[in-house]
Amino acid sequence: MALTDARLAEIRARRAATTPGPWAIDAPYYWPGDDDPHVSSVAVDADCMPVLLPAPGAQRGEADLAFAVHAHHDVTDLVVEVEQLRELIAALTDPDPCAYDHHGSCQTHGQGSDPYCAHGRAQALLPPEARDA
Structure with missing residues (x-):
């Protein structure tokens, strides 16, 4: 619910x-x-x-x-x-870590419009044990 x-x-x-x-x-x-x-x-x-x-x-x-x-x-x-x-x-969330280029775009997930990749922000919301799963 x-x-x-x-x-x-x-x-x-x-x-x-x-x-x-x-x-x-x-x-x-x-x-x-x-x-x-x-x-x-x-x-x-x-x-x-x-x-x-x-x-x-x-x-x-x-x-x-x-x-x-x-x-x-x-x-x-x-x-x-x-x-x-x-x-x-x-x-x-893709568990692979973000890799940012010199423009701040995430090369791993192809996201560059935000200051941080949405996958990276989502990974940060999870407890460490869930990130490694």
């Missing part, structure tokens, strides 16, 4: 709305009444539902909560998309 432009826009918007951080697992917990005005915490209520505990003066606590709640699904979709794209790039 492809990640649609609309789905990607939703993920991008959630990420853009969050506080800049720091985001860390070992960050101290801030409860209402604590002194840090920039950090919100998420707790779980008795029904295992996420509850926002905004820090005093937190500007975007609800956006942080929405980001955290959607993270598992968003990351799963993004990982699937990356894996599919890598597989496709590997299948469509």
Whole structure:
């Protein structure tokens, strides 16, 4: 299943709305009444539902909560998309290395209109183990 432009826009918007951080697992917990005005915490209520505990003066606590709640699904979709794209790039890319002439044209793949050969750019997107396959 492809990640649609609309789905990607939703993920991008959630990420853009969050506080800049720091985001860390070992960050101290801030409860209402604590002194840090920039950090919100998420707790779980008795029904295992996420509850926002905004820090005093937190500007975007609800956006942080929405980001955290959607993270598992968003990351799963993004990982699937990356894996599919890598597989496709590997299948469509000539594994031979580029050989550029003095004009910057790739002699291996016959491409010279771009500053870099499309095959070379595609090869750079693949992890090293996929490039050697």
